[in-house]
Amino acid sequence: MSRIIQLAGMLAVAICMSTLPADAQTPSNQTTTRNQPAVLDVVVTSKPIHALVAEVMRGVGTPKLLVDGSASPHTFSMRPSDAQKLSRADIFFRVSESLEPFTAKVVRALPRRVKVVTLAEAPGVTLLQRRTGGPFEAHKHSHSHGKHKHGSEPDEHYDAHVWLDPANAKAMARAIASTLAERAPADTSRFNANTDALSASLDALSAALKLELAPVTERPFVVLHDAYQYFEKSFGLSAIGSILVDPDEQPSAKRISDLRRKVGQLSAVCAFAEPGQQPKIVASVTEGTPTRTAVLDPEGIMLEPGPDLYFKLMRGLASTMKSCLAAPG
Secondary structure (H helix, E strand, C coil): CHHHHHHHHHHHHHHHHHCCCHHHHCCCCCCCCCCCCCCCCEEECCHHHHHHHHHHCCCCCCCEECCCCCCCCCCCCCCHHHHHHHHCCCEEEECCCCCCCCHHHHHHHCCCCCEEEEHHHCCCCEEEECCCECCECCCCCCCCCCCEEECCCCCCCECCCHHHCHHHHHHHHHHHHHHHHHHCHHHHHHHHHHHHHHHHHHHHHHHHHHHHHHHHCCCEEEECCCCCHHHHHHHCCEEEEECCCCCCCCCCHHHHHHHHHHHHHHCCCEEEECCCCHHHHHHHHHCCCCCEEEECCCCCCCCCCCCCHHHHHHHHHHHHHHHHHCCCC
16 A cells, blocks of 8 residues: 555656646756856755765755655655756756665656766666575565676665765765766866865775774674665674564564564674664564664764765764674673
8 A cells, every 4th residue: 555655646746747837847057158157956865975965066066955854765755845846956866766766756757957867876886785585584675795786777686775885985976076067067176176085085984984893893783674784894794684674664573572583593792773663673672682772874864964974974883883782891
């Protein structure tokens, strides 16, 4: 039923966009003279990549965020105002259709002049296959170790949380700068300088987090939602399983009992949940076990959007993991 409602909502969005007034089908921001830089209207789906786009655009413009507040890109439903915002955009950045399923019909309904960029397809982005089987629960929802896939279209077999690898963030920043420069060539030097500065900051961040997490790389943990393998691979961490099939499911009492048994069998030091209902679930699952619990926020749901969000998000993940995984005392 929820899928039917979602599809109906997307159809309503498409209809809404197709009936917008004529001025919504033409660029909202025009260059006033040949020598004056264009003012770009840029819309971004979710907070982590919005932060990257904001860094690249620093001093030139400010991108608009679509999935704001505590909303999740996995379950986001567009409003008519969101549809209008998108229809007036020059560029629309998203991670991927598998991470942001609401974009599937939206991008097909957009005016042709709107440039749609799927950053998971950016050159240099490394994609990892989703983990299934054994201690990792098979996924049933639309998210997309081991096998790598470079620069080609991602699908449901690949993990879509690509921004959690700083190397991927650098690759996406380069693609963002290139796209912006195509639409605003007068600002190319600024975009490139911002991207160079961002890349240096990402390198420094990666080095700092590797040092911070080095003492806990061998400490096993489980997650309710398997969203962290890019982070794990980047910093040598040791996830040993996931314990929910769907991050939005509400497990039955029997399922809680089965999950508690699984956590005990895996001898996990920590079990990590995400904001929302998951902390209550993880508390029930770990009850009566020595496993500690903590909350991770891989999408920045609890953070204020802005150019610094990506760095706050990554440092927050590292700090929380280290605190939970570190040996007592």
